[in-house]
Amino acid sequence: MDPAQESTVLVFFNVKDANDHSPEFERPNYSASVLENVAVGSTVIQVRATDIDSGRLSSK
Numbered sequence: 001m002d003p004a005q006e007s008t009v010l011v012f013f014n015v016k017d018a019n020d021h022s023p024e025f026e027r028p029n030y031s032a033s034v035l036e037n038v039a040v041g042s043t044v045i046q047v048r049a050t051d052i053d054s055g056r057l058s059s060k
């Protein structure tokens with residue numbers, strides 16, 4: 001590498017959270033029935049899970 005094109009920068013990272021909580025579902029079990037002639041791509045069931053991690057580490 002050409003020394004004239006090198007540079008150094010000091011970067012500080014502020015770690016606000018770790019992905020250390022698993023998502024928790026609202027119910028322990030889910031069940032759904034599907035007719036055999038249902039359209040492809042139809043929604044069968046929606047479930048929701050959350051966890052107490054923040055930002056993109058969370059399942060909110």
Ligand SMILES: [Ca+2]
Pocket residue numbers: 019020021022023051053057058059
């Ligand atoms: Ca998480």
